[in-house]
Structures are given as C-alpha cells and as structure tokens.
Amino acid sequence: xxxxxxxxxxxxxxxxxxxxxxxxxxxxxxxxxxxxxxxxxxxxxxxxxxxxxxxxxxxxxxxxxxxxxxxxxxxxxxxxxxxxxxxxxxxxxxxxxxxxxxxxxxxxxxxxxxxxxxxxx
Numbered sequence: 001x002x003x004x005x006x007x008x009x010x011x012x013x014x015x016x017x018x019x020x021x022x023x024x025x026x027x028x029x030x031x032x033x034x035x036x037x038x039x040x041x042x043x044x045x046x047x048x049x050x051x052x053x054x055x056x057x058x059x060x061x062x063x064x065x066x067x068x069x070x071x072x073x074x075x076x077x078x079x080x081x082x083x084x085x086x087x088x089x090x091x092x093x094x095x096x097x098x099x100x101x102x103x104x105x106x107x108x109x110x111x112x113x114x115x116x117x118x119x120x121x
Contacts, residue, residue, distance in 0.1 A: 003031040006038055012111055013044035022057045032064040036071055045077050046114045050107060052083040062097060069101065078102075080110040 006015040015038065022028060039047070049065075072079040082104045084092065092098040104110035 002034060003027060004034050004038070006042075008042075008044060009048075009107075010111075011044055012046040012048050012114065013038070013042050014048045014050055014107065016050045016052060017054050020053050020055045022054060022061050024058075025060060028058065028060050028064050031061070032067060035064075035068045039068075039071055039075055039077065045075075047072055047077050047079045048107060048110050049079070049081045050083055051081065051085065051088065054088065055085055057088050057091075059091070059095075062091070062095065065101070066097075078114055080104055080113065082107050082110045 002018060004015050004017055006013055008014075015035070017031070019027065022031065069079050080102045083106060084103060089098070089103070092101065092103065102110075102113070104113055
C-alpha cells in the first residue's frame with residue numbers, strides 16, 4: 001500500500017500521507033522513496049505536503065523531510081507544509097525546523113503564499 005497519495009490542484013502538487021502514525025523506519029524509508037519518485041515525475045513546481053490526519057511522527061521522519069526539501073530545491077520546486085498537528089508542530093519548533101520549512105496553517109494559506117516571501121508562525 002502506498003504511504004502517500006497525491007493530486008494536482010491547479011499548478012500545485014498536493015501530497016498527503018496515508019498513515020496517521022509515521023513511526024517505523026521501514027515506513028519512513030518508503031515515504032522518502034515515494035516522495036522522491038513523485039518529485040522526479042511531476043511537472044508541478046509547487047509542492048504542498050498536507051499533514052492532515054497525521055497524529056504521530058518519529059524524529060526520523062524529520063530527516064526524511066529535510067532530504068525531500070533539498071531534493072525539491074534541486075528540482076527548482078517550492079515546498080510548503082500545512083495542517084501539522086499541534087503536538088508535531090511543537091517538535092518542529094523545539095528543533096527550530098519551523099524556521100527551515102515553510103509551514104502554513106491550511107492549504108488555502110499555503111496556495112496563497114507560493115511565490116511570496118516566507119512568513120513565520
């Protein structure tokens with residue numbers, strides 16, 4: 001079963017996770033592989049990771065997200081994230097990754113912010 005699902009929404013590629021708990025190393029590797037494979041075959045230059053429904057995420061997933069962000073830069077794709085659960089967002093803030101990633105409250109805010117200067121929570 002795929003770990004992500006995606007769809008084009010206008011000029012934005014929206015990616016959602018299929019599992020509410022992203023904890024196991026094998027699952028995290030699978031997600032990383034699927035994200036890179038999707039990036040390699042999509043035409044969209046705006047990528048939105050929608051975390052709706054993700055309740056738990058291990059710290060190993062943060063490394064996968066950092067690698068994905070670097071890959072997005074290589075492909076000249078702009079990456080945004082949205083709908084991150086409050087408990088997960090705390091981890092982003094503690095690790096200061098909220099300063100590394102462009103995190104928006106919801107998909108609408110993310111779509112509006114593409115192409116604009118980054119704003120902080």
